[in-house]
Amino acid sequence: MxxxxxxxxxxxxxxxxxxxxxxxxxxxxxxxPHSVIDAVAGAMATASANLGGRFAASERADAIWRAAHEAAAEFVNAGSWQEMIIGPNMTTLAFQMARVIGKTLVAGDEIIVTRMDHEGNISPWLAMAEDHGLVVKWLAFDKETWRIEPEDLAALLSPRTKFLALTYASNMTGSINDVTRLAAMARAAGALVWIDAVQLAPHRLPDVQAIGCDFLACSSYKFFGPHLGILWGRDKVLRALPPHRVCCQSDDLPDRFCTGTPQTELLAGLTATIDYLAWAGETTGATGTRRExxxxxxxxxxxxxxxxxxxxxxxxxxxxxxxxxxxxxxxxxxxxxxxxxxxxxxxxxxxxxxxxxxxxxxxxxxxxxxxxxxxxxxxxxxxxxxxxxxxxxxxxxxxxxxxxxxxxxxxxxxxx
Known part of the structure; x- marks a missing residue:
């Protein structure tokens, strides 16, 4: 090695x-790293335009936007770049999606949040519960193992469980949960599963295909990149959700969930971040695709x-x-x-x-x-x-x- x-x-x-x-x-x-800073500065100098124009700066912005979504998809091992929603930060994306997901729930439905999470993966869902009359159940972590144990989740699941918000790694204790097993249990009960991978992403490479969740969120400024939030959502789930958007906004993915003018310069930095991680792999002898x-x-x-x-x-x-x-x-x-x-x-x-x-x-x-x-x-x-x-x-x-x-x-x- x-x-x-x-x-x-x-x-x-x-x-x-x-x-x-x-x-x-x-x-x-x-x-x-230097390369991310250079990419952000370069985009600000050459692609400071909105998307969809017929002139060079806008076309460069279009290319940056698409490349960032493709890079983010590689990072989490998404099935398609269209499953990637990029916004200002993970917490803002969670509040945005709480409004959307909440519209699909009815009073009396149950959601589960944990005693292990950052408030960015609790407060949005508590607000969703308050707005729609949902029942909130609290899932504690084991003070001996420092992890959320499957038997504790099993005790909370019911036919009315519709949503589980789960942390991958704690921002206090550092503990990593067995999210693959926990997600499988919740989805078998009929619940959507949202995973906060913010603290995992600087240390382990996420793989949404292996996990089997419905959503996975992280923040690129926590893994050596610019201040952006990144959300993967399962294609079938995203297409079924009613988005909040302006009337002239495209209904395609991911456009239907991407409100406002994108932060093009930061998107350029995101692609550079993924490239940095691939470069770091090369320095340790890794070869193959960018994800490899x-x-x-x-x-x-x-x-x-x-x-x-x-x-x-x-x-x-x-x-x-x-x-x-x-x-x-x-x-x-x-x-x-x-x-x-x-x-x-x-x-x-x-x-x-x-x-x-x-x-x-x-x-x-x-x-x-x-x-x-x-x-x-x-x-x-x-x-x-x-x-x-x-x-x-x-x-x-x-x-x-x-x-x-x-x-x-x-x-x-x-x-x-």
Whole structure:
């Protein structure tokens, strides 16, 4: 196997060359490579026009729009680029589709949301339930396994279950759910299944064909691209839904769900992001189609990130007073992404974040919009957790520096 090319990878990201900052705030948004920045700037310079015109700039915009949808389709392994809906962010797309899906439901129908999700995959569906008189059932995650267990879902399913909103990977604990099994159970009961893959996409390559869901949403700014939300929907399901659109808008897919003028420059950046992932695969020895090269990149990312995660978790757990929120057993790392959250029995989470920031280490503290996981774990909503998120461009030195700062603060507290 080709050695992981960390120096080559880091050289692709201009932010990493400009300072010694350790960007470990990745669950909130990742860095972007040179190629994505160049693509966005190029589109703004040469394709700053609306779609459908008979002049060169508009034709270039048309080509960018189509290429981005094709690239997004490859990323999630969609059956067609027409199944891809691209919007400003995942949460906005969820609220938009909640209005649409809600029109197909009747009072008394049941929906299931989880105690593991980001609010972007809870609030839209609660609003849908309120608007249409739906019954909301809450699905908790197991505090021992840190995952949503099939038997807990089975206990909630009924003939009236019409919709399940499920997270692929938690933005607090990093746990990965067995979404293939859970989706199969819900669809067998007659429910539509929506999967939030925002936190999975930076670390594992999504495959909607293998999962068998009805919708899968992610955000390209979480996987090294521009600020866009990406939604895949099953063709048959999308065609059956009544869209909200202006009267002169096309009824074709994906046009019927794409309102307003598209963000052409960001679409160019999205295609460049997919190409970057394929390039990263090439640097680790992958060949073949663009998706095959992306798969090679993710395989290399996973192995590299697991080593950094092993060191970070081991170092944190060796410190007194630290409580880890998530899977700590290295033998179970296949069931988590490298988003590591912790609390301390005396020190504020915000104190850790401030101290780390003072040493050029970026992390987040608080609930990070994971309100339900915080409540389920009995955490203070204001304090939440300290969240450290590893990406494939982070270095061993950055992990050691982070542990040194955290360790010094813990030891200082213990001595006081």
């Amino acid at each position: 080709t050695a992981y090319p960390i120096d080559l990878i880091r050289a692709a990201f201009p932010a990493l060359a400009q300072s010694r900052t350790a960007y470990l705030d990745n669950p909130a948004g990742t860095l972007v 090269r992306m798969a090679g990149a993710y395989q290399a990312f996973d192995a590299y990130e697991a080593d950094l995660m092993r060191r970070l978790i081991g170092g944190l757990m060796a410190l007194p007073g630290i409580r880890l929120m998530g899977i700590a057993n290295a033998n179970l790392f296949a069931h988590r992404v490298p988003t590591i959250s912790f609390t301390h029995d005396r020190l504020s989470t915000h104190r850790f974040a401030e101290e780390l920031a003072g040493h050029d280490v970026n992390v987040w503290s608080g609930h990070n919009y994971a309100l339900e996981p915080a409540r389920h774990l009995g955490l203070s909503e204001e304090e939440g957790v300290v969240r450290i998120g590893i990406a494939h461009y982070n270095s061993e030195e950055e992990i050691e520096r982070t542990l040194a700062v955290v360790g010094a603060l813990v030891r200082q507290d213990a001595a006081s």
